[in-house]
Amino acid sequence: MMTLDSLCQHVGEERLRAMVAAFYRRVRVDDLIGPMYPAEDWEGSEKRLADFVIYRFGGPQTYLEQRGHPRLRMRHLPFSIGLKERDRWLTLMGEAMRETGVSEEAAQVMIPFFAQVADMMRNRPE
Numbered sequence: 001m002m003t004l005d006s007l008c009q010h011v012g013e014e015r016l017r018a019m020v021a022a023f024y025r026r027v028r029v030d031d032l033i034g035p036m037y038p039a040e041d042w043e044g045s046e047k048r049l050a051d052f053v054i055y056r057f058g059g060p061q062t063y064l065e066q067r068g069h070p071r072l073r074m075r076h077l078p079f080s081i082g083l084k085e086r087d088r089w090l091t092l093m094g095e096a097m098r099e100t101g102v103s104e105e106a107a108q109v110m111i112p113f114f115a116q117v118a119d120m121m122r123n124r125p126e
Helices: 004-011 013-028 039-056 062-067 072-076 083-099 104-120
Strands: none
Touching (some): 004 104, 039 062, 083 104
């Protein structure tokens, strides 16, 4: 059975990086969440998310070595994140997963994780 900690082994680091790249191609042109990203740091944002996903899914701990504890909520506090932003993030990630051929079995583990993290990022009462 695939688990969160074995996703990198099953999906592969290369496919996870491709998934994050496909996600960021969508974010760059997205009218809702695209403007939240610093235009001068697209590559850095993409690398950080890819490193985080790979680490969290049981791969190399590059993210921890370079950034320390994720502190995701704190790092996202400067951005106003509500239900629409959360849902758009999840939609774009789902599209990226499909584009890059993430298996249904892997998606069944990834989607609840992404949903939990995206919901935790919400910082605007609605």
